[in-house]
Amino acid sequence: MEKFKAAMVLGGVGDALGFRNSSWEDYASGKTIQKELKQLGGLEKLVLDEENWPVSDDTLMHMATAEALTSDYWSLEDLYREMVRLYVSAVEKIQGRRPDPATVEGCLQLKPNNYILAWHTPFNEKASGFGAATKAMCIGMRYWQPERIENLVEVSIECGRMTHNHPTGFLGSFCTALFASFAIQGKPVVQWGRDMLKRLPMAEEYCRKTIRHMAEYQEHWFYFEAKWQFYLEERQIAEDGENKPAFPDHYDVEEMDKTYRRWSSEGRPGRRGHDAPMIAYDALLGAGSNWAELCSRAIFHGGESGATGSIAGCLYGLMYDLNNIPKGLYEKLENRERLEHLGEALYRSSKEEK
Template identity: 75%
Template sequence: MEKFKAGMVLGGVGDALGFRKGRWESCTSGRKIQEELESLGGLGALKLDPDQWPLSDATLMHMTTAQALITDYWSLEDLYRELVRLYVGAMVSLQGRTPDPTTVEGCVHLKPHNVLLAWHTPFNEKGSGFGAAAKAMCVGMRYWQPERLENLVEVSIETGRMIHNHPTGFLGSLATALFASFAIQGKPLGTWGRELLKVIPRAEEYCRKTIRHMAEYQENWFYFEAKWQFYLEERGLEKEGQNKPLVDNRYDADETDKTYKRWSSEGRAGRRGHDAPMIAYDALLIAGSDWAQLCRRAMFHGGAGEATGLIAGCLFGLLYGLNQVPSSLYQDLDKRERLEQLGEALYKAASAEKSIDK
């Protein structure tokens, strides 16, 4: 249970650090961000509070998704209706937090009063952003057991495509949900990327079964897989048994930015559903249990640090708990109590389901 709570809380910490009230969100240089951090006294001197280090809309959407997942739903359709209701309601609380335009636009197409089609939204050419990936770790926490993989695939895709109805967007939510489940299961980190590519055919099969937008999906499906295949080859992780990443020793802030831009689709690292989980995963692989190094790679780079920070922070918490992290970073964190409550409730919901099965 403690690691579930740590996952939710450290996701918030990673988001707040990468966001810095919108200031670092728009900075394109990791070196400048890290120099500014040093001028504040370094990571260890920071005290995160709701005024100066608020959560961005990404964590609020993750919390909203978690809220739906802990309700007492009878069927997945009931869960999707509840998600629609909560997502539409969340648009009010996102005011003043510079919400992602795609998220706002996507919510407009949700139909909370249409019982049958509430979560059926049109294909969205602009729906390839990180928003779906950044709110799906809780799906993996709810359905973390290997025997729940079918639920994980379905729920991560549906939660993703409600607002980001594009394969690059909703396959990102599959990736982060899957990685969260792997963290809880204790799967070796070096295998996660390969395992993701093995699960993607299940996602395609599910989408075919639902008979929605397959023509548009097929035109865009290959991109996500190709980018991940390229990443695994670059890090020397594409073959079974290769679990240690190949990393250049000169991997400083500038090199990090160059590498991340190469993985991106438009030169803005972490903006899309394929590279936000990729950057978070890469940072975890290289940093291990070193929280400070994780922050340098996942939160303090010249890209969407709030999204990559949220994903990496959550996965770090699920893997290692809070012990490696200075308490000043989470003691007064924005909405910390609620994040802990959601982590505990997700743990109980997942455990209850397992005991019912037995």
């Protein structure tokens, strides 16, 4: 239970650190961010509070997803209707926190008063962003057992395409949910990427089964997979995931920014559904249990650092809990008590059969 609570809280911590009240997300240079961090006294000296270090829309949408998953639903359709209700009500809350445009647009297209089509949104050419990935880790926490993989696939895809109805977007939610389940199962991190690709056919089969938008999906489907194949080959991670990843001998913040930009689709690291989870995953591979090193790699870089920080923080919490985290980073965190409550509720719900 403590790791579930830590995951929800550290997702918020990673988000708040990367977001820095919207200022650090404007920076293209991790070197500039790390220089400012040093001027603030370093990571150990920071005290995150609601006024100066608020969470972004990433955490608020993740909380909304977790609220739905821990509600008293009787079927997955009821779960989706509850997600719709909570996402629509979240639109007003996320204003002023520089939300992902696709998240806002998707929420406005949901139909809470339509019982049958409430969660059906149109295909959106521009909905390939990170917002689906950052709200879905809790789905993997709810359905973490290997025998619940079909639930995880379905819920993560439906949740993702409510707001990001584009394969690069909703495959991001499938990816982060799956990684969360792997973390709880204790699967070695180096195996996650390859094992995720092995399960991609399940996501495609589910989309075929639901019929909607398959012509549009087919046109864009393989971008996500191709980017991940390229990444895994660059890190020389074998098919069986038994080897150590290969990092450059010289890998400072400038080289890291350069690498992340190469993985991105538009030169802004973490902006899309494929590279936000990718950067978080790469940081976990490189940092192990070292929290400060994880922050350097997953948060203090140029681009969408709040998105990559929220994913990496949540997954780190599922593996290592709060033992190595400076208390100043989470004791006064915005919504901390609610995040802890949701972590506990997810733990209890994951033990129940539905």
